Amino acid sequence: MTRYNPECIFCKITAGLIPATVLYRNDVVVAFRDITPVAPTHVLIIPVEHIRSLSELTEADSEIAAQILLAARIVADITGVLESGYRVVFNNGADALQSVGHIHAHLIGGRPMGWPPFAGHEVRH
Ligand code: AMP
Ligand code: ZN
Numbered sequence: 001m002t003r004y005n006p007e008c009i010f011c012k013i014t015a016g017l018i019p020a021t022v023l024y025r026n027d028v029v030v031a032f033r034d035i036t037p038v039a040p041t042h043v044l045i046i047p048v049e050h051i052r053s054l055s056e057l058t059e060a061d062s063e064i065a066a067q068i069l070l071a072a073r074i075v076a077d078i079t080g081v082l083e084s085g086y087r088v089v090f091n092n093g094a095d096a097l098q099s100v101g102h103i104h105a106h107l108i109g110g111r112p113m114g115w116p117p118f119a120g121h122e123v124r125h
Contacts, residue, residue, distance in 0.1 A: 002048070003050040008050055008100075008102050009102075010044075010102035011102060013030065014048045023079070024074055026071075027048070028047060028064055028067040029046065029048065030045075030046055031045045031074075031075045039109060039111050040109070041110040042107070044105070045068050045071045045104065045107060046068075047103060049064065050102055051064070051103045052101045053090075053093060055092060056103075068103075069088075076107060079107075086107055086108060086109030087107070087113055088108075089106045090105055090106075
């Protein structure tokens with residue numbers, strides 16, 4: 001049975017109830033542009049099914065986990081950052097500033113980035 005949370009903003013995007021700029025989708029995942037991009041390419045890749053965070057992912061979700069990563073490669077290709085480089089980030093839980101409780105990979109690229117990320121000044125949004 002498909003996990004769906006009617007209160008969840010990302011579930012609403014998968015259902016087409018709120019608009020998003022979708023770059024890629026298949027039966028398992030949807031990739032759409034972040035509404036507040038931090039780089040020229042900033043795309044969120046989410047599973048269609050509502051899973052709150054990586055911490056709730058189980059062995060039964062292995063196809064979902066794989067599809068998120070495979071979609072990252074496809075989105076990197078579509079957005080033209082496959083060769084220049086890109087970062088894939090899962091913010092998970094409070095310390096990581098996860099703000100939407102539906103697993104999402106941020107795919108960020110199109111500009112040089114620093115490492116380690118976010119050292120120093122954290123901004124809670
Ligand atoms: P996180 O802080 O890791 O939970 O990331 C949540 C991300 O979702 C943020 O980068 C937001 O800009 C983004 N976001 C929130 N609402 C929307 C929306 N309706 N469409 C696209 N991106 C969104
Ligand atoms: Zn959801």
